[in-house]
Amino acid sequence: MMLEHILVLSAYLFSIGIYGLITSRNMVRALMYLELILNAVNINFVTFSDFFDSWQLKGNIFSIFVIAIAATEAAIGSAIVSSIYCNRKSTRINQSTLLNK
Amino acid sequence: MDLPGPIHDFLLVFLGLGLVLGGLGVVLLTNPIYSAFSLGLILVCISLFYILSNSHFVAAAQLVIYVGAINVLILFAMMFMNGSEYYKDFNLWTIAKGLTSLVCTSILVSLITTILDTSWYGIIWTTRSNQIIEQDLISNSQQIGIHLATDFFFHLNSFQ
DSSP states (O other): OHHHHHHHHHHHHHHHHHHHHHHOOBHHHHHHHHHHHHHHHHHHHHHHHHHHOTTTOHHHHHHHHHHHHHHHHHHHHHHHHHHHHHHHSOOBGGGGGGGGO | OOOOHHHHHHHHHHHHHHHHHHHHHHHHOSSHHHHHHHHHHHHHHHHHHHHHTTOHHHHHHIIIIIIIIIHHHHHHHHHHSOGGGGSTTOOSOOHHHHHHHHHHHHHHHHHHHHHHHSOHHHHHHHHGGGOOGGGGSSOHHHHHHHHHHHTTHHHHHTTO
């Protein structure tokens, strides 16, 4: 019962992240929703590791890798967003075809 | 964590409530700085959640890396943006948003039905036989350190 509640919570965060990622017009908001998706996946991993694998903790270890990769991607993503903003003074996603001028 | 049952359940409900409200706040708040702070609330709630699930190392890593580094980075990137241009043409309901919300709600409903239909306790029963007795004396962080240094040594080397 407890496991299913936590998995439902993680599924809720995941679907909110997907919705926000598709409908966001600001690129920094898209980065935020991507972090939300990765966190929902991490909750799943840690919950399964706690319930099924208290002796080898494989889920915990993989979630540490996911945290590290998410940190890297957030850093590079915000660097890209900052350089795009520096170039074009606007970060609307639907104006990204102006780059091919 | 080895808390008594009702306290554990109460904390879980409290954190779940925080997560639900934070999730709604991230999507529905118009000011992007407010939604970044709502994301910070979600990340802190998830970290407390990991403490309740006996994963102390992941909780500390989440708090330090996600809240301390990634959330701050997102806030800095958000502060570069000129905030005035985002209030002009904010239309609350377009066809694209309605279609996306329909698709995401259907994804959520299918995930929830899959979760509630799976018999998890059959799987718990079959993994009980893997128990090694003396690992109850080692803390969670030490277990993670042992496994990272022995079983997952080559995976860790891929970061170098």
